[in-house]
Structures are given as C-alpha cells and as structure tokens.
Amino acid sequence: MMIDRLAESLNSDFAGGIVSREVSFGDLTLIVKPDYLVDIARDLRDNPDLRFDLLLDIAAVDNMKRWPEGVDDDEYDEDARFEVVYIFNSTAHNHRIRLKVQLPEDDPVLPTLTGIYGSADWGEREAFDMMGIRFTGHSNLKRILTHYKFKGYALRKDYPVDKEQWLDEPEPLVDEILARLDARGIEVRFEEL
Amino acid sequence: MGRDFLEKHRVEKGLEESVLLTRMDVAPDFIDTIVQWGRKNSLWPYPFGTACCAIEFMSSISSIHDQSRFGAEAVRFSPRQADMMIVAGTINHKMVPILKRIYDQMCEPRYVISMGACASSGGFYDNYTTVQGIDMVIPVDVYVAGCPPRPEGVLEAIVKLQEKLENQSIAKMPFQTEPENR
Numbered sequence: 001m002m003i004d005r006l007a008e009s010l011n012s013d014f015a016g017g018i019v020s021r022e023v024s025f026g027d028l029t030l031i032v033k034p035d036y037l038v039d040i041a042r043d044l045r046d047n048p049d050l051r052f053d054l055l056l057d058i059a060a061v062d063n064m065k066r067w068p069e070g071v072d073d074d075e076y077d078e079d080a081r082f083e084v085v086y087i088f089n090s091t092a093h094n095h096r097i098r099l100k101v102q103l104p105e106d107d108p109v110l111p112t113l114t115g116i117y118g119s120a121d122w123g124e125r126e127a128f129d130m131m132g133i134r135f136t137g138h139s140n141l142k143r144i145l146t147h148y149k150f151k152g153y154a155l156r157k158d159y160p161v162d163k164e165q166w167l168d169e170p171e172p173l174v175d176e177i178l179a180r181l182d183a184r185g186i187e188v189r190f191e192e193l
Numbered sequence: 194m195g196r197d198f199l200e201k202h203r204v205e206k207g208l209e210e211s212v213l214l215t216r217m218d219v220a221p222d223f224i225d226t227i228v229q230w231g232r233k234n235s236l237w238p239y240p241f242g243t244a245c246c247a248i249e250f251m252s253s254i255s256s257i258h259d260q261s262r263f264g265a266e267a268v269r270f271s272p273r274q275a276d277m278m279i280v281a282g283t284i285n286h287k288m289v290p291i292l293k294r295i296y297d298q299m300c301e302p303r304y305v306i307s308m309g310a311c312a313s314s315g316g317f318y319d320n321y322t323t324v325q326g327i328d329m330v331i332p333v334d335v336y337v338a339g340c341p342p343r344p345e346g347v348l349e350a351i352v353k354l355q356e357k358l359e360n361q362s363i364a365k366m367p368f369q370t371e372p373e374n375r
Contacts, residue, residue, distance in 0.1 A: 146287075154320075161321075164324075165286065165321065167286060
C-alpha cells in the first residue's frame, strides 16, 4: 500500500487525535494525542488494511534546550519536552509507520500498550528507566537497565553526564521469582526462599 | 633460579633424584627462592572478560602469541582454581558486586591485571554506567594500556607481574580477605 493511502485509512477513523503528519525517511510519521494512542494502536493492529502486527521499538526523546543559558530558546516548548516514538511494522503488507506522542515536562504520563502489543512491556520499562515517562496500567513498571535504587533518569538532558551513583547491593528479585513460580503452578512457602 | 642460587646452594646428584642441600642460616632465602620461582612460572589466570578486550585476550592465549611460554596458559573459569584475575573489559556499576565477590573467592595470594582503557580508567565511558577504573573496587597489580591492548601487551603485563613475584617474600605475602567472604 502506498504511504498516502495509509494515511487516509487512519485519518478517517481518528481525525481528531492526529495533530500532524509527515513522511520522513520513507515512513509515515503521525503525531498523535496521548488520549487517542491506545485506540489508534489497536486499530493499527486490527484494521485489515493496516495489520501492523509488530511493535518494533519504543524510543523516548528529550527535546530540552541544549544550548547555554541566555541564548534564545524559542524552539523549546515545555509542553512538548518529551517525545515518545513508536515504530510499527506489518509483516502482512510490508509497511511501516511511526507514531509520536508529545508529553509535557512536569508530568509525562502515557497509557500502556502492553494490552495490545506484548513487546511494549520492556520498551516501556526502558523509557521509564531512562526518561522517567510513566505508563499507567503497566503491570511491572520498574527499572530495567539501571540499578533499582538509581536516583533520577539517566538519559534526560538535565542529568549530569558524568554523575555516578555507587549502588553495590544486588537486587533480590524475589518478586520476579515468585511470579514465575506462580505462572508455572509451583507453590513456594516464603520461608524456603 | 639463577646461577647465583646454584652457587649458594649445593646440588648433589643421588642415585635416583637430585637433592638440594642448604644451610640453616640461609634456609628462609632458599625456600623463598623456590616458592617464588614456582609461583611466577605457574600463574593461573581467571579471565573476567566483559567486552572486546576479552577477544584480544583469547588471541594472547592461542597459538600465535602463546601465553603458555610464560607458564600462564591454564585458564580457569572457577575463581577457586585461579590466582591471577585478568579484568578485560568495561566494568559498570551493576557489575561491581560480582567483580568484588569473585575477587574474594580467588586463591591467595592473588593478583589482578587490569587490561585495557575501560578497566583501568573507565575509558571513554565517562557517564552514569561505568566505574572509572576497577582500582576503586579491587587492588590492581599491573595496568595494560590500549583500547584494546595488543596480545603483546598482555604478555608484557604477565612478565611485569613475574618480576614483581620474584621479589615477594612468602613471609610478607598479602593476605586480605576477611574469613566470612572466602
């Protein structure tokens, strides 16, 4: 399917949720409102013309100003400091689409996509870990790469680039072990652990 | 054991074996020399490889460079069977408890070679993940420069370590571990 046809079939359903659209690097990129994200993602998967069956990646971008104080910073918009980018792929139709959601600086919250795409689980955990974007409805939203007692969000532009945190106690991971045992139907009394 | 050692101590050939004889007053020196000679020529490396330096370390083990010429070819993957740790690669903060624990589990006296820029100083990873040199966690005997070092660098580090062991008396061996960590 051509890229413009792709945009048409989306626009007819969720015209109010799409802020802007453009074609960049050969893929259609839509900026959508956070409230519409789950509905659009479900339609991307279930619509027979689209059938985006893979969520390839979730990336978070920090658009904070990068130049020193005093320099004109008109381009910086506090209501769009963070940008979460979802990349979908369709193995049936062999096409891709990019969804972007802009989030404000003070409280970046998004609904989770784990109910629709299983691969959103770790991607959202990474976005939470590195950028501090919270995903409501995620069943296990905790840090995935940095230490579980890490303070701050390491890839934000205002995190000092050379700031180290000495955290040398290993994470017990009892909650994950219990969940896995529970999924296999193995009962363990807590004293045995 | 050089010529001066053989001059100091008499060697007698018996019927079935060679016997070394020494006097009481030079006995500590005598034992030191034998232990040092044995220890320096039978280092047992434990490769703590976390990054590309470990690939280069494999090359120094294998036949072209042949680390066994220096008696340090028996690579063990259990710290209980090793006394020379070669930290080859980037050590990040989540790796620190593992590194410290494995160092504590190694046989004493034990030695550490910090291989490459990352292990020695953090390399170019001056950020939130990476330890700026493993000497903030464990003592290091020899540093090897390079990113990654050539296998010759590893061999030179082993030779430097051997020079250090030559002069280390067993009466002054560094034993460090608290018993509960062994």
